[in-house]
Amino acid sequence: MKKAFFMLTTLAGLAYADDSVAQKLQYPATKKVEQTDNYHGTAVQDPYRWLENDTSAETKAWVKEQNKVTQAYLEKIPYRAAFKKRLEELANYPKYSSPFRAGEYYFFSKNDGLQNQSVYYVQKGLNGTPEVFLDPNKMSEKGTVSVGFAGISHDNKYIAYNISSAGSDWSEMHIKEVATGKELPDVLKFVKFSGASFNKDGLYYSRYPEPKKGTELSGQNQYHSVYFHKLGDAQEKDRLIYEDKENPLRYHSAGVTEDLHFLSLSKSQGTDGNETWVMDLTNTENRFKPILRGFETTSSVVDNEGGMILLYTNADAPNYKLVLVDPNNPARENWKTIIPEKGELLQGVSTAGEYLLATYLKNVSTKVYQLKRDGSLVREIALPSLGNASGFGGYKDDKQVFYSFTSFTYPPSIFKYDLATGKSEVFRKSEVKFNPDDFVVKQEFIPSKDGTKVPVFIVHKKGLQLDGKRPTLLYAYGGFNINLEAGFSALRVALLENDAVYVQANLRGGGEFGETWHRAGMKEKKQNVFDDFIACAEWLQANNYTSKEHLAIQGGSNGGLLIGAVMTQRPDLYKVCFPAVGVLDMLRFQKFTVGWGWVDEYGSSDNASDFPYLYKYSPLHNVKPAAYPATMVLTADHDDRVVPAHSFKFISTLQAAQQGENPVLIRIETDAGHGAGTALSKAIVQAADVYSFLFFSTKSPVKY
Numbered sequence: 001m002k003k004a005f006f007m008l009t010t011l012a013g014l015a016y017a018d019d020s021v022a023q024k025l026q027y028p029a030t031k032k033v034e035q036t037d038n039y040h041g042t043a044v045q046d047p048y049r050w051l052e053n054d055t056s057a058e059t060k061a062w063v064k065e066q067n068k069v070t071q072a073y074l075e076k077i078p079y080r081a082a083f084k085k086r087l088e089e090l091a092n093y094p095k096y097s098s099p100f101r102a103g104e105y106y107f108f109s110k111n112d113g114l115q116n117q118s119v120y121y122v123q124k125g126l127n128g129t130p131e132v133f134l135d136p137n138k139m140s141e142k143g144t145v146s147v148g149f150a151g152i153s154h155d156n157k158y159i160a161y162n163i164s165s166a167g168s169d170w171s172e173m174h175i176k177e178v179a180t181g182k183e184l185p186d187v188l189k190f191v192k193f194s195g196a197s198f199n200k201d202g203l204y205y206s207r208y209p210e211p212k213k214g215t216e217l218s219g220q221n222q223y224h225s226v227y228f229h230k231l232g233d234a235q236e237k238d239r240l241i242y243e244d245k246e247n248p249l250r251y252h253s254a255g256v257t258e259d260l261h262f263l264s265l266s267k268s269q270g271t272d273g274n275e276t277w278v279m280d281l282t283n284t285e286n287r288f289k290p291i292l293r294g295f296e297t298t299s300s301v302v303d304n305e306g307g308m309i310l311l312y313t314n315a316d317a318p319n320y321k322l323v324l325v326d327p328n329n330p331a332r333e334n335w336k337t338i339i340p341e342k343g344e345l346l347q348g349v350s351t352a353g354e355y356l357l358a359t360y361l362k363n364v365s366t367k368v369y370q371l372k373r374d375g376s377l378v379r380e381i382a383l384p385s386l387g388n389a390s391g392f393g394g395y396k397d398d399k400q401v402f403y404s405f406t407s408f409t410y411p412p413s414i415f416k417y418d419l420a421t422g423k424s425e426v427f428r429k430s431e432v433k434f435n436p437d438d439f440v441v442k443q444e445f446i447p448s449k450d451g452t453k454v455p456v457f458i459v460h461k462k463g464l465q466l467d468g469k470r471p472t473l474l475y476a477y478g479g480f481n482i483n484l485e486a487g488f489s490a491l492r493v494a495l496l497e498n499d500a501v502y503v504q505a506n507l508r509g510g511g512e513f514g515e516t517w518h519r520a521g522m523k524e525k526k527q528n529v530f531d532d533f534i535a536c537a538e539w540l541q542a543n544n545y546t547s548k549e550h551l552a553i554q555g556g557s558n559g560g561l562l563i564g565a566v567m568t569q570r571p572d573l574y575k576v577c578f579p580a581v582g583v584l585d586m587l588r589f590q591k592f593t594v595g596w597g598w599v600d601e602y603g604s605s606d607n608a609s610d611f612p613y614l615y616k617y618s619p620l621h622n623v624k625p626a627a628y629p630a631t632m633v634l635t636a637d638h639d640d641r642v643v644p645a646h647s648f649k650f651i652s653t654l655q656a657a658q659q660g661e662n663p664v665l666i667r668i669e670t671d672a673g674h675g676a677g678t679a680l681s682k683a684i685v686q687a688a689d690v691y692s693f694l695f696f697s698t699k700s701p702v703k704y
Contacts, residue, residue: 028065033050048648074689093432093433093490099402105179107159117679147161150162158177161174169594173187186229189207199263205229222248265288273600276311311323315332316332342360347359347366359390368381401419406487413428441457460496473503473553475553483512498703499701500700537566563577563579575698592643667686
């Protein structure tokens, strides 16, 4: 998200932490129950099991009391309000998305500045007058309803979009006419993790059965199935296209190729690996045929090329490749390689005009190449600098495509790229007031415990004295094959202008260096991720960026697990910890909502071979009486991906075990979820709380 930056005026003085605030806290009394589980012969107590019932009156009362303590503590920090005001200033500028085309119409989103949700606009032609197409801000008083486009019909007449409330993964799918904006009566419920792929008179989408009342945000999701919805019909008439009764915990998604020739089906039993099948829609036989079976590899259909499938895959290619597959003869020995595997990660391949556009990641920076359909090179696309570019997709009749580019000191800007000439021109430049020359970006490669070089980005003000006392925020993720790339955040400027250092580490478990890098941080090798992070923290202190009294660490979701693990393994190494929406109970995560989908990444306590290593690092089960860093656990009441019970149980255990003077608090956001679709106003308040807590806990000066 783009934010604004204004140069600081001369300030009369600096605000420092008031030690009188940091007094021994009285935490809410949290009852314990007798609950012992037997895991393959090991007895494990779970005294806060009752907090897993997030809808009970008792849990709601506990949440209220915990928030009361946290807010009372934060309210005493003298510069908290100033941080909020500054962050509002930084965020208050127009933010645009790249446009995308539907026939002669173009769509884009825009946030005027401090709107809770971006508004979607449509215009006829690139020079047309924009008109509001969808305004999520009018769908709720608090701005907690978010909207995302799901798909466009092949005749460009209709657009499908998903509506989500309070950050939940559940959504409703609606449909509008592109030219008129008229809303169709069609409403598709119980949709989760699904786009819309149109085919003639209807669309394919994925949904779950209706959940039992009271379990919507915590119950395990089963039987994700593909349906075809004919426009104008009631949802009850939707035709079941694919289900798997024997494997209720698998995900299924479907997509139609641009020429309507094939319907592809992706089957996955978790977040790692999938099977790809296709159905020939021109054949009355109408059945799926396997293209690539088994869940040891990842693949996706890019396009249809003369009755052949263009397949993006890491089969026999950890850094991915693009191959041409005959759906009637799909054995690997018959594949034709179009884009061979290289030393760098092939992040993805899109099509536009008569070309392929291949995006690579080299040392965590984007490289993009324009290729002919046979894979031969046309040119490398010149990008403004080292950073992160995304977009480039289009249709076969496109002459141009759009992409966005950003880096730590390059606010997101949108470019128009001419496929014939290879020239890029600025389409929309960010209006944020920010001078990149005021800041320094470095990339270091830090040796981990076993010698593996871990790349980190370091950002700070130019000329900043590195005296070992700089407040430093170390952020990482390290999992699920996800790349943590360079990106601009104006909210982060509030850190940097207060002489802090921001560090972003690319740990094993991510996808920055392909599947080999990913698998080095999975399952029984998950400790590598924690070792990488600890090595980065030690290096920052050894190289005089910061000290253990000034180092804060942060991560969300799988990154929340990371922070929970490293703070229980090395509580002496940090001053402040922010585990956000984290997977903190590694023995029971698979029992809630879509947690079962992470078994491929983590393993499962249900398996005797996996239990020992999960139990060894599970944050909840490794809290021991000790002096822990100042901690603020972050979660939300509508998080139905990583249910808040993880955070509830973890903070209860931590508060009981804390033997030091540092506060250990939990901040529970209301009407919010895992992060996506969060109202901007809520994001600003949370950032103000995080930054205030960080500077206060490290006793660092603030220029507000």
